[in-house]
Amino acid sequence: MNAHTARPARSIRTVLLAGTIMALLGVLGTAAWLSFEGSAEEAQELFDARLATSARVLEAFLARQVERSTLSSPIVITLPGQIESAGHDEPGPLGHYYETKIAFQVWDSDGNLLVRSASAPAQKFAPLAAGFSEQRFEQQPWRVFSLRSGQVWIQVAERDDVRSELSEKLAFAAVVPLIAGTVVLLVLLALLIGYGLAPLAKLAQQIEARQPGAETPIRLARTPAEIAPVLDALNGLLRRVRDALERERRFTADAAHELRTPLAALKVHAQNVARAATPAERQVSLERMLTGLDRTVRLTEQMLAYSRAAASSEPAQTKVPLRTLVAEAVEQLQSHIRERALRVDIASEPANELAEVSGDRQKLGSLVGNLLDNAVRYAPERSTIEVALRRTGDEVSLSVADEGRGIPPELRERVFESYYRMPGSAGSGSGLGLAIVKETAQTHGASVEISDARAGRGTRVVVRFRSELAPRTLY
Amino acid sequence: MRILLVEDDDLLAAGIRDTLERALYAVEWVDDGAHALAALQANSFDLVILDLGLPGLDGIEVLRRVRAGGAATPVLILSARDTAPDRVLGLDAGADDYLIKPFDVDELLARVRVLQRRQRGAAINVIEHGRLTLNPAALSVTFDGRPVALQRREFMLLQRLLQSPGQVLSRAQLEEAIYGWDGGIESNTVDVHIHKLRRKLYPEVIRTVRGIGYIADPPPSRLSA
Numbered sequence: 001m002n003a004h005t006a007r008p009a010r011s012i013r014t015v016l017l018a019g020t021i022m023a024l025l026g027v028l029g030t031a032a033w034l035s036f037e038g039s040a041e042e043a044q045e046l047f048d049a050r051l052a053t054s055a056r057v058l059e060a061f062l063a064r065q066v067e068r069s070t071l072s073s074p075i076v077i078t079l080p081g082q083i084e085s086a087g088h089d090e091p092g093p094l095g096h097y098y099e100t101k102i103a104f105q106v107w108d109s110d111g112n113l114l115v116r117s118a119s120a121p122a123q124k125f126a127p128l129a130a131g132f133s134e135q136r137f138e139q140q141p142w143r144v145f146s147l148r149s150g151q152v153w154i155q156v157a158e159r160d161d162v163r164s165e166l167s168e169k170l171a172f173a174a175v176v177p178l179i180a181g182t183v184v185l186l187v188l189l190a191l192l193i194g195y196g197l198a199p200l201a202k203l204a205q206q207i208e209a210r211q212p213g214a215e216t217p218i219r220l221a222r223t224p225a226e227i228a229p230v231l232d233a234l235n236g237l238l239r240r241v242r243d244a245l246e247r248e249r250r251f252t253a254d255a256a257h258e259l260r261t262p263l264a265a266l267k268v269h270a271q272n273v274a275r276a277a278t279p280a281e282r283q284v285s286l287e288r289m290l291t292g293l294d295r296t297v298r299l300t301e302q303m304l305a306y307s308r309a310a311a312s313s314e315p316a317q318t319k320v321p322l323r324t325l326v327a328e329a330v331e332q333l334q335s336h337i338r339e340r341a342l343r344v345d346i347a348s349e350p351a352n353e354l355a356e357v358s359g360d361r362q363k364l365g366s367l368v369g370n371l372l373d374n375a376v377r378y379a380p381e382r383s384t385i386e387v388a389l390r391r392t393g394d395e396v397s398l399s400v401a402d403e404g405r406g407i408p409p410e411l412r413e414r415v416f417e418s419y420y421r422m423p424g425s426a427g428s429g430s431g432l433g434l435a436i437v438k439e440t441a442q443t444h445g446a447s448v449e450i451s452d453a454r455a456g457r458g459t460r461v462v463v464r465f466r467s468e469l470a471p472r473t474l475y
Numbered sequence: 476m477r478i479l480l481v482e483d484d485d486l487l488a489a490g491i492r493d494t495l496e497r498a499l500y501a502v503e504w505v506d507d508g509a510h511a512l513a514a515l516q517a518n519s520f521d522l523v524i525l526d527l528g529l530p531g532l533d534g535i536e537v538l539r540r541v542r543a544g545g546a547a548t549p550v551l552i553l554s555a556r557d558t559a560p561d562r563v564l565g566l567d568a569g570a571d572d573y574l575i576k577p578f579d580v581d582e583l584l585a586r587v588r589v590l591q592r593r594q595r596g597a598a599i600n601v602i603e604h605g606r607l608t609l610n611p612a613a614l615s616v617t618f619d620g621r622p623v624a625l626q627r628r629e630f631m632l633l634q635r636l637l638q639s640p641g642q643v644l645s646r647a648q649l650e651e652a653i654y655g656w657d658g659g660i661e662s663n664t665v666d667v668h669i670h671k672l673r674r675k676l677y678p679e680v681i682r683t684v685r686g687i688g689y690i691a692d693p694p695p696s697r698l699s700a
Contacts, residue, residue: 260555261484261528264577268490271580277497285493292486423507423530 013193020189024182032175039174040167047143047163048132055147055156058104066106066114066152074113074122084118101159109151125155134160199227207234213245214238247310251418255303258419258431262296302430305366306418309439320361321354322398325368326387332369333376341382344372348389355389355396357465359444367440370433371400371461377429378404378459386453394466401453401460412450437463476591476611476634477501477651479520481511481537482553483529487576491524491553494580499614499631500587501654508532515541518651520548522590527554527565535568542569549590553578588612595638602637605694607676609637618676625675628653632668636681636691645688665689 066075079099086097103120107113113122126135126144135144141160146153199220206218217235220227269289276282323346330337330344337344348355357364375385383403390397407415407422414420416438419431434448441448446465453460478495482488483506495502503518505511508529515523523541527534538550549571554561557575565573571593572586588600588611595602602609608617611634616623625633635652636644649665669681669689682690 257555260557260576261487264555265484265487265490267577268487268494268580272490272493272497275494275497275580281493281497285490288486288489288493292490295486421530 012197013190016193017186017190021186024185028175028178028182031178035170035174036167039170040164043163043167043170047158048145051132051143051145051156051158052147054102054104055145055154058106058154058156059147059149059152062106062115062154064150066108075115076118077115078118098162101162102157104154104156107153107155109153114152120157125157128153128155196224198222199224203227203231213242215242251307251310254419258299258303259296262292262299265292266296299430299432302432302436305370306432306436306439309363309366309436309443316360317358318361319356319358320364321356322364322368322389322396323348323354325361325365326372326389326398328365329369329372333372336376340376340379342376342379343384344387345384346387346389350391353389353391355391355398357396357444357446363440364444367437367463368398370436371398371463374433374461375400375402375404375459378402380404396465397462398465399460399462401458403453403458406452406457406459407450415450416448434461437461476521476631476638477503477519478587479511479514479518479523480504481506481508481523481529481534482526483507484526491583494583495587498584498587499627499634501631501652506530508534508537511537512540515546515548516544519648521594521652522587523548523550524587525550525552525570527552527556527561535564538565538568538570549594551586551590553583584612591638602634604637604640604691607637607680609634623675626668626671628664629668629672629675632665633672636689640691640693643684643687643690649689 080094082092083095083097084100086092089097100119103117103125104115105113105117105120105125106115107124107128111124111128116122121137123137125137125142126133126146128146128148130146130148133144133146135142135157142157143160143163144155144157146155148154199222202220203218206220210218217238218231220231223231266289269285269292272285273282273289276285326346330346336342372385372387379385379402385403386399386401388397388399388401390399411422415422415434418435420435421429421431438448441463444465446463449462449464451460451462452458476499478500480488480491480495480502482491482504485506488504488506492502492504503514503520505514506529509532511523511525511529512532514520525534525538529537534552534554538552541548541550550569551572551574552565552570553574553576554565555576556562556565562573571590574583574586591611592598592600600611602611606619608620610616614630616625616630616633631653632649635649646665653665653668669683673681680691682692684690
């Protein structure tokens with residue numbers, strides 16, 4: 001897709017298939033080995049028993065007769081020529097080629113060879129000791145059984161490859177179905193994994209094809225239980241992103257709209273300056289234009305503050321003393337306070353309480369500044385503005401009260417809307433002050449409440465912070 | 476020419492007022508819909524400049540009520556609402572014109588003149604009255620082709636009389652045409668200005684209708700036409 005695509009981790013399909021193959025190989029390998037070992041051992045036991053039986057048969061028919069005889073040369077018992085030269089392992093009418101791989105010898109106690117089969121050498125197969133043993137001659141491993149019968153030793157031997165051929169075949173017969181089953185299983189598994197993962201591919205397609213502003217949540221025809229939580233979380237995120245986008249869009253549209261009137265005023269005054277017929281007219285229009293500029297600057301600052309307050313980012317976590325913020329706000333408004341002969345009373349409880357809350361200093365400063373600005377703006381001349389900081393338990397509250405005309409109860413929710421101005425409050429307000437207060441309070445986990453300052457008169461705004469609680473974010 | 480300005484932003488209202496007054500219109504300003512309705516009921520205006528986003532009673536509602544009351548006063552909407560549906564809504568509610576904020580002062584004045592002359596049923600701004608020519612855009616008057624220097628209120632009076640030729644206007648109507656609400660009216664101001672106008676132009680230009688007021692008789696050329 002693009003250069004930023006992360007290098008993918010090993011795919012689920014590969015991991016599952018490789019894991020399954022390795023596990024199967026381990027299990028089957030062990031099974032095959034055990035099967036081989038088991039059948040080889042069983043075959044060994046069977047062959048050993050048969051070897052011993054052969055020795056006893058020889059003993060029964062041969063040993064007694066040769067015991068007392070003296071022979072100038074050993075008797076050699078030959079096999080029919082066809083068998084010796086057959087070279088294949090198909091049984092024939094006379095016997096089997098493998099008979100050449102089976103041999104016997106009969107020795108007397110003095111070490112003279114009495115009888116031997118044609119396939120047996122003239123030397124001893126093994127030292128004359130009773131029981132089974134492994135020997136090598138003619139570059140071949142042999143299994144030898146020695147039996148003493150009176151004065152005679154009977155040795156019967158069988159080439160190992162006869163035996164191992166059987167046990168290999170037995171083991172192979174056991175393993176082949178396992179291997180075939182494994183192959184079938186792997187193919188089935190690959191198909192199943194493909195089917196199981198198909199919803200993921202569908203999901204990826206849907207996300208890829210999605211427009212940023214799309215309204216509908218992502219839906220899959222078949223949502224496996226494992227993907228459902230992912231899908232829910234994804235749709236939740238999409239919804240929040242869309243809401244945030246919508247708020248941004250509305251904010252921009254509102255801002256553009258709200259700027260029209262102050263800009264219209266600026267333009268009218270500027271043109272009036274240009275068209276002025278007398279210096280007096282020019283002076284009047286110029287002063288009005290400057291007032292308009294100040295207001296427009298203030299409006300854009302408030303827009304920025306509101307945009308910041310409403311931003312979903314985690315607020316910075318510093319201890320902010322509200323008392324200091326109040327002092328700063330009063331200082332900022334000093335000229336207006338003096339001009340309108342207002343009195344600002346600041347009370348804290350308990351005394352000297354700094355009323356610290358944790359949060360973003362700039363945003364909290366904007367909250368306090370806007371509360372005081374409103375109070376100063378709407379307070380009648382020569383009245384008193386009361387600011388109270390209070391700590392009770394784990395709550396810190398800031399209360400600002402003025403003696404203005406108050407906010408009627410039915411408008412106490414609406415005044416928090418952005419750009420809402422109360423009827424009759426014509427003029428300089430941006431309509432954003434209380435919206436900034438509300439947004440900032442929300443991101444700091446505080447509540448805002450408007451009431452009468454005194455029964456039926458004035459406005460009191462109280463912001464309550466939970467000092468122990470970490471500020472909450474909107475998201 | 477008397478204009479009612481309905482605008483809730485005090486600074487913009489002040490600017491529009493400056494503009495209009497400097498163009499020799501009498502302007503009354505109210506900042507909400509309820510006051511606008513009250514003003515329209517109590518006084519007569521030649522034009523209303525109406526903002527739509529008013530606190531309390533919305534501008535469109537004000538307009539509907541004015542039209543429902545049968546008043547035909549021209550209304551020019553001045554609004555930040557700039558979409559086509561907004562403009563259609565305003566015009567359909569009974570507005571004569573629609574201007575979007577921010578606007579050009581010259582355009583506002585031109586549109587005011589259009590509404591003014593439309594009221595007279597004329598296609599051009601300049602008022603020809605016998606040997607007189609009055610140009611509301613240039614604020615100039617000529618008599619037999621020669622420019623005549625008139626005082627502000629003399630011009631406003633003459634314009635008002637020439638706009639309704641052959642119609643008797645009461646002293647009160649003429650006072651309204653030259654004063655805003657704040658202007659202190661002396662009882663004989665209208666008479667003084669009429670006297671000055673007769674002296675600067677010619678005596679017969681304005682005829683006194685005893686006990687009622689004044690009239691600018693239609694010029695003979697018009698009668699014969």
